[in-house]
Amino acid sequence: MKLDSLSPCLPKHRPRPDDYFLLHTSTRTRHADPPASPIPAAARLFASTAVLTLLAAIPLCVFFHTLSSLFIYLSLVLFALPVVSFWIVSWHRGRRIAVACVYMLFLLWTWRQMQEDLSATSVVSSSGSSGARTDRKVFIASNLHNNQHVLPYYLAALQQLVQQLGVYSTYVSIYESHSTDRTKPMLTALDHDLSNLGVQHRIRMDDAQTKVGLGQHRNGRIEFLAYVRNVALEPLQQLWDQGQRFTHVLWINDVFFKPHDLVALLETDGGRYDQVCAMDFIGNGFYDVWVTRDRRGRTARRAWPYFAAKQEQQALRKGEPFLVNSCWNGATAFDARWFVRSNTTSPQHPAPRDTLSTNDTQDVNANTREPALHLPLRFRTSPRCFSSECQLLSLDMHRAVSPRRPRIWINPRVAVAYERRTFWQYTWLERWWVTAPWRSVWRDGIGMWMTQWYAFWPDLCGKWLEGWAAGDAPLAAKPYALSPRVG
Structure with a gap:
């Protein structure tokens, strides 16, 4: 009786040493890291931060009806940097969610404080x-x-x-x-x-x-x-x-x-x-x-x-x-x-x-x-x-x-x-x-x-309006002779 007929589960042929090498090589190739990006990681990080800052600054400028470096700063500090930090820090998902919730509560509390401080009520x-x-x-x-x-x-x-x-x-x-x-x-x-x-x-x-x-x-x-x-x-x-x-x-x-x-x-x-x-x-x-x-x-x-x-x-x-x-x-x-x-x-x-x-x-x-x-x-x-x-x-x-x-x-x-x-x-x-x-x-x-180039308001009447005190003139003593005194 042939051995193959008695043991159908046995391999048809004995593996050669080269087969183990090929299997190991193919597995290592499948799990290898993707090819490196031509853009350095620092440059990608900077570009992402800049884009996020710009996306947040535009609504602020529209809301306040003016362009200001203040809004770029606030967009960077309060939005872009926190988002990028959450992205690159190796925290587990639960911790990310917790930190994000605390930060959002801080922003909402700040907005509420500003509105209450400046509201008519x-x-x-x-x-x-x-x-x-x-x-x-x-x-x-x-x-x-x-x-x-x-x-x-x-x-x-x-x-x-x-x-x-x-x-x-x-x-x-x-x-x-x-x-x-x-x-x-x-x-x-x-x-x-x-x-x-x-x-x-x-x-x-x-x-x-x-x-x-x-x-x-x-x-x-x-x-x-x-x-x-x-x-x-x-x-x-x-x-x-x-x-x-x-x-x-x-x-x-x-x-x-x-x-x-x-x-x-x-x-x-x-x-x-x-x-x-x-x-x-x-x-x-x-x-x-x-x-x-x-x-x-x-x-x-x-x-x-x-x-x-x-x-x-x-x-x-x-x-x-x-x-x-x-x-x-x-x-x-x-x-x-x-x-x-x-x-x-x-x-x-x-x-x-x-x-x-x-x-x-x-x-x-x-x-x-x-x-x-x-x-x-x-x-x-x-x-x-x-x-x-x-x-x-x-x-x-x-x-x-x-x-x-x-x-x-x-x-x-x-x-x-x-x-x-x-x-x-x-x-x-x-x-x-x-x-x-x-x-x-x-x-x-x-x-x-x-902003040194930013012009001062033109003074068309400066030399025509007479009576201004000199820049180094001393302060007048009070009460003035021409000014009625409080009775």
Whole structure:
């Protein structure tokens, strides 16, 4: 009997040594690593990080309506680097999920904190009497027009500000005209709320004065703005004559602001100023460059660090007040004595003009001079050069104490903005501890060097507006002889 028929399970032939070698070689080939990529691993990692950063930065720039290196930094730190780290770190799946969940909770908590810090509801719910002082009485003035987008926050913040200053230590004067949105009914509701709080106030809404809009007669536009500001000031003199002695006048534009910031603004330099301004922002930077002049009379610019002098730049970094020639900047406080009449001053209340100025086609009219100085101060136009009524008010303070310098400050710790998202950017994101490396390395270093070309605002009226104090002029002592004293 053959062996094959007895053992059908036995191999047909005896394997040779070469067969084992071929089997081992084929198995090793099947499990070998794929061929190396021609792109180095570090380059792939860098490219992935750059793409992820760009994908996250684009929505941020769209949301905030501006391009900023801050958004690139945040996209890198908060999105791209965490994603790449999760990708390359050899963690088991459960640990990856746990870390990712914790990180997402951190981002959600941060977003929630930012919204609560800057929302109108948090403004109303914060403490209401921390800034009340018996030696301070504040006249708050505003001009509003088509501001329904900001009024929900503005009105809540205003009421909280009044409570912090003290309801019996404030007066609110608002003048509104020519609004076509819901501004008028919203101010009617504010009138009711202030009455319930026991706050003295006057909210005047009328369309009597002919409105001059943007793009129309330029000096006529300034003339209109000067008129509406003077209307908002009217109750101050009436109350003063009745024995109510206000220490400060606080002007608030249609801006987003924090109530405690404006309390801090009022307390700048111990309240011993003639004028102090916040800093107002739009998406691409500092807004009120038309009005602002540094103490040497130079203009500002939109981009950081906004001012040319090292002294002002250092003060900005430290958040310390610094002297300027003029400012307004969305929120500004004055010594109230500049706006009230006493026995040492003659009344001057400009009446509304029915005709527009003729100097609307040129910036400079060298054949005229600035009008004689009158106290108390009022907003006015310039017959000599196309200038803001706000800048001319600062100029008149210089003229009143010449050759010395009035105490006009900017407090950079107080920031206001005209859009909610811009308010988030400049009061929260740029001051967040996470963005500290961006501030020190980019904003104050590389970025500042790269934006040296960024132009300062042209000063068309610099040599035509006379009366500014010299850059090294000493501060005028207070109280001034021309300024009425608080009785």
